[in-house]
Amino acid sequence: xxxxxxxxxxxxxxxxxxxxxxxxxxxxxxxxxxxxxxxxxxxxxxxxxxxxxxxxxxxxxxxxxxxxxxxxxxxxxxxxxxxxxxxxxxxxxxxxxxxxxxxxxxxxxxxxxxxxxxxxxxxxxxxxxxxxxxxxxxxxxxxxxxxxxxxxxxxxxxxxxxxxxxxxxxxxxxxxxxxxxxxxxxxxxxxxxxxxxxxxxxxxxxxxxxxxxxxxxxxxxxxxxxxxxxxxxxxxxxxx
Numbered sequence: 001x002x003x004x005x006x007x008x009x010x011x012x013x014x015x016x017x018x019x020x021x022x023x024x025x026x027x028x029x030x031x032x033x034x035x036x037x038x039x040x041x042x043x044x045x046x047x048x049x050x051x052x053x054x055x056x057x058x059x060x061x062x063x064x065x066x067x068x069x070x071x072x073x074x075x076x077x078x079x080x081x082x083x084x085x086x087x088x089x090x091x092x093x094x095x096x097x098x099x100x101x102x103x104x105x106x107x108x109x110x111x112x113x114x115x116x117x118x119x120x121x122x123x124x125x126x127x128x129x130x131x132x133x134x135x136x137x138x139x140x141x142x143x144x145x146x147x148x149x150x151x152x153x154x155x156x157x158x159x160x161x162x163x164x165x166x167x168x169x170x171x172x173x174x175x176x177x178x179x180x181x182x183x184x185x186x187x188x189x190x191x192x193x194x195x196x197x198x199x200x201x202x203x204x205x206x207x208x209x210x211x212x213x214x215x216x217x218x219x220x221x222x223x224x225x226x227x228x229x230x231x232x233x234x235x236x237x238x239x240x
Contacts, residue, residue: 154175
């Protein structure tokens with residue numbers, strides 16, 4: 001089988017290679033690396049003083065296509081992440097609604113609900129004028145009783161500023177009291193402010209994670225805000 005001689009002594013295409021390309025030219029167009037090599041060879045053949053506008057346009061389109069594909073993958077990944085997060089929160093909501101007694105409700109928070117939300121600690125913080133009264137102390141380790149004003153101070157990290165319903169961040173000094181014995185291991189936290197009804201002091205639901213990046217200020221809070229809204233309504237029912 002003979003090969004056609006190219007210019008300047010280069011070896012040309014074999015008959016088999018030429019026949020294969022002619023039989024399926026789309027294969028060349030669909031191979032990005034081959035197309036880049038052909039465009040580069042065409043630029044060299046034309047010389048440095050000639051600008052091939054088609055080649056420039058193709059390179060720009062290739063760059064735009066690459067960015068579009070990256071964006072597309074990012075959107076799909078975010079959609080899957082949001083869907084997974086929604087499923088987790090919905091399961092946790094059902095677990096909050098299931099118990100028939102207040103004791104079972106509190107026990108479920110540190111077991112099933114915390115596991116579903118994939119956190120190491122879950123604490124219910126309640127403000128009380130009486131401090132750690134005997135009635136509140138019987139509620140178990142899941143409940144942290146604090147003085148009035150603690151909830152808003154915790155949410156704002158002790159600074160003057162607006163109080164948000166949901167706060168995501170790495171742990172602060174005030175959190176040592178909230179997370180209990182697990183405090184040395186908790187690196188990030190989420191706080192959900194609870195409106196417990198007219199005439200009652202506010203409450204706080206705190207989720208703690210060992211992963212310092214599990215809760216970040218840049219994350220969306222819609223799902224946790226929804227969970228907090230359901231949780232505070234369940235708490236009002238038990239307190240009533």
